[in-house]
Amino acid sequence: HLAPPSAADYEAWAIRFLTEASSHLGPKVDLLSDPDLCAQIAAVLRERFEQIPDTEKLLRNWTKMAGLPAAVLLSQSAAVGHNELLAIIDDAAKQISGEVMPWDE
Numbered sequence: 001h002l003a004p005p006s007a008a009d010y011e012a013w014a015i016r017f018l019t020e021a022s023s024h025l026g027p028k029v030d031l032l033s034d035p036d037l038c039a040q041i042a043a044v045l046r047e048r049f050e051q052i053p054d055t056e057k058l059l060r061n062w063t064k065m066a067g068l069p070a071a072v073l074l075s076q077s078a079a080v081g082h083n084e085l086l087a088i089i090d091d092a093a094k095q096i097s098g099e100v101m102p103w104d105e
Helices: 007-024 027-033 035-049 059-075 081-098
Strands: none
Touching: 007 027, 007 035, 007 081, 027 035, 027 081, 035 059, 035 081, 059 081
C-alpha cells in the first residue's frame, strides 16, 4: 500500500516536475521556465492536496494535476498568461479535490 506524500513533498515534487517540463516540452511551455510561476502553481496544488484526507487521495489524479499546466499551454493556440493559467489550475484543483463540482459553476 502506497502512502501519499506529505503536502510539502508533493509541492516540492510539483515544482521539480514543472521545471523539467519547461525544459523538455518546447517553446509553448516557456511560461513554466519562470520559477515564481512554478512555485505559485505548486502552492495552489498543495493547498487543495492537503484539504483531502490521506485515505481519499488518488495519487494518479494529483500526478495528472501537476501535468495540467503544461497540457494547457500546449493545447492553446493563443498565449496564456500567468494569471489565466493559475486560475485554470486552481479551478481544476478545486474540482479534483471535491471542493466544487463542475456542475456547480
